[in-house]
Amino acid sequence: MSYELAIILVRGLGLGSIFALLAMSFNVVHSSSGILNFAQGNFLVLGGFAAAFLLASPPDMAMWWIMLPVATIIVAALLSFHGWITLLPLRNSTEQDSWMISTMAVSIMIGAGLLITQGPFAQTVQSAFASFRVMGTRTPAPYALCFVLMIAWFLWLKWFHARTLTGLAISAISQDMEAARAAGLRVRRLQLLAFTISGLVVGSTGFVAAPVLSISADSGFRYVLNGFIAAVVGGMGSNTGAVIAGPLLGIIAMVATYQVGGEYQNFVSLLILVLILMFRPQGLFGRTAARRV
């Protein structure tokens, strides 16, 4: 029993780290522009595809380290372009909701593009690192790597937002865009930068997590859903919340898969989302995140 528990805990923690990383990548864009990128999950999957293409099978350790920044930068570049497109119509529209459509449309296009070029089947990527043992069970290394990656990005983002002027400026935009422009902050450039940073986060995650990721045309939205739930449970905009809520969600998802079957995993996630929004819409660490009634 304790052995099963260990599997659930370790794998849940690893899976949850991916959710937390997604949540943090949501947060950085959301706080600069109020945009919630529906296509974020597809970019995660693109990171996985990048690993599948760039790495031999089984992968070479040195190549892995070389290709990690390459894949990360490719995804970040694509996401920056996506961000540029998303921000385009926001200039003179009376309603500021166009991003819901454009990011969803891009999400559909990426999914469709992968379907056309790669077919409906999932890619597999082998791990460059040897698996490790927890209570006698072999556990794929990426679960641990994702956890490390989550901590690393968390610390970097914390430093960035609090210490650097650029990070502060990004926060300022989220608080009052007009005042930010009046103060001379180059809003569009900073928002684009936020998209790039979110691309770095999500691209590195996709690459590192590739061996345990479901890399297929239609899995993007599943990750968006879980990343969003981690962000909401933690409190929209709070990275501290994200690194706590993500692993929590990962463990619950693992328990659900184990107890009631994989086909109910999304259902359980939805249930958690609804419960949190009903009873604590601001999340665990959010101040005024969800627009409450």
Added chain:
Amino acid sequence: MLEVRNLHAGYGRMPVLRDVSFSLKPGEILLIGGENGAGKSTLMRTIGGFITPTSGSITLDGKSLIGEAPEDIVRLGLRLVLDGHRIFPEMSVYDNIRLGAVMRGKERGSFEAAVKAIFEVFPILEEKRRDYARDLSGGQQQMLALAQAFVAQPKVLLCDEPSMGLAQLLMPTIMNFLKVWAESGTAVVIVEQHLDAALTVSHRAIIMERGQVTIECPAGDLQNRLAQRVSA
């Protein structure tokens, strides 16, 4: 320094500003008064780059500002302080001031001098430098908004309704600050409906009505000019 010539601007086909002209010298304080809806805020936002004029010219030291984005206009040396003390509520007072100097790059020394000067005028800001700006009162937020503009050291400062939502008690402090600021060579425009407090520090005054300038005179003459109109 700032030259506004035959400015027309509005929303869609609806004109708000009709043929507005004025100019501003270094160190001068200009009061722009007028009824609500007269176009004062529209004028400020047009000069600040938030609204594109339909015709006319705006130049700063001979360089046209038309078509420039608000953030680039700040870099050219014109700073607009929006009405309603708009600061960044979810960060500290000090970080708010820091962001004010963002586009000045690496002139570390002058920034620190500016901050020191600001803290001397508004000691409450130094006292609360680590507090969230949202926890300040309306008046303190207005001080912070001015502080944020001050550290940018603009050549021209536009101040839209600094008294809005403020206790009358605070007005002299704010007006005196603007006066001292102008003495250092900065040209200042104050948009106000409460003329009295602002008149004491202004050099010249403009009254706008229905998008046009109807009175332009030395500040000292304004009350007489207004009184004449009432009796006429």
Added chain:
Amino acid sequence: MAQAQAITMTKPSGNLTSDKLQFWLGLLIIFGTVLIPDFMGNQYYTHTFQLVNLYIGVAILQNILFVDAGQVAFGMGAIFGLGAYVAGIATGMHGLSYEWGIVLGTLAATLGGVLFALPALRVQHFHLGFVTLAAAMVFPEMLVAMNKYTNGINGIPMPTSALTQRLPIGLAPLSLVIAAFSGLMLVLHVRMRRTKLGRRMMVAAASPEAAQSLGTSPGAMRSIAFILVSALTGLAGTLYPPIVGFVSPSAFNLDLSILFFFAVVVGGRGQPLGPILGVYILYLVPNVLLVQFVNFRLMAYGAVALAAMLAFPDGIIGSLEIWRRKRQLRPEDDGALRVDRIIANAETEFTDKPLAPDAERPVLVEVHDGRKSFGNVRAIDGVNLTVRQGEIHGLVGANGSGKTSLLNVLSGLSRLDSGSLSVKGRDITRMAPHRIARLGLGRTFQAPRIFPALSIWGNLEIGIDGRYDKAEEALPVRVQALKEALSDRSAEYLPHGQRRIVEVMRVVLKEADILMLDEPAAGLSPEERAEFSHLLRVLSRQMGKTIILVEHDLDLVWGVADKITVLDFGRVVASGDPAEVATMKEVHHMFVGKKHA
């Protein structure tokens, strides 16, 4: 009256909206495309356009939900699928009649609407969108997982329905039903905006606080919107099985939900013709023209939505409409329109009545030892306040002294930590804001709540809609004159000062007898202030309203108020007659070189 006459004479030839034109055009398109292919006997196009027009009906419902009721719901495909699947299960698996299928399917979808409405009571905007989108993603998964009841991935074949047999007139009943359904949805969309319910919904969506202050519960409006739209979407769903002859989980996946939402946005939010154009562009074009490139269908679908979004940020019809409105903007639409003068003309019948002594006037509003903290800031700190009938009661004090907090507590928008409140002798300490409003309380806001989607008259009329628990009565002649003068005036360009007047008038039309005005003179010019003081006196002395006035302009307050309460740091530091209060030491620091005694 002369003023109103003058206004009527400048009545423009253009319309505020092109709803009417769009409506007739939409009706023509729906009926034409369903009935003509069927009449011509083309099976393929009959089938295609039946489905297209059914989707149009659902997209129109999505338009109502998204724009008129302000609810971001991405998952309407799941509601549609619920209607279709339950009808399919009832008829295809249990042999019930199709009529039963319709009833059960609609019921199931309504229940689904209730489930969607629950989170909507707590969260809005994209949070709600995400929940519903997630539900739409999970829905087909559940259809597969619960294969015992749903036949799983194999789906359910439907017995052939009599609806598809063509009648002697050359049309199948199904075509007639679908055309009628989508046509009716279009009627519903256009008509609803002219009803009390439609306006209440719109106000609740645009400003929940304003809705509450007019006696409307935003939660109730959201629930009604979700349930109404879901029931009708479910009804549309039950028409799906006879068209296709088959239901399977893959027909109701996420793409369908996204289609409905995209159709509204690409076509133009709130435009009657929007969903029709949207479904044509997003569904018909990829499915009919690109039918041989089946793999590219999804790609085209995303690309079209993205391209339309970039070229027309307000939707295609929406962008056209904005262009039309800009062209029609008239010079009088700027500051020249003086609503206050028109209104002043309508209020001359009464005569001044002097205010009776305190003892003869009953207490209407009472705060007893009220306390309220935000974090470590004591916004209201042991406040006692008594407001008697008919008086103008000024609340003054520096910024952050607790004036607006007190108004918010009185109107129920926030709750006291301790202490009690009563209005007209009834305890309202724990009462919901819309219930308090129905006791006859009305309030205005620091930022006037003006709704640009409505005409100026519409902005006043929502006050009349706020007369709950009162029988409908014909509008007095004077109000009727206002209606005529202001019905086709856009509120969008109304200047600030006039917005304040409109908001005050709205509360008067609500027949509130206690008015709470939050800094009504902020942003008014001296001339407008003088006129506003006069309006306050008319409201008080002629119409008998009780007024609680929060205001920074001390000249104005001392000029009109009968009683003044001074707040400082959440405490009452002085209260009484204006002359008396002006002499008190505690308030001297508030005046700068002015005499009020």
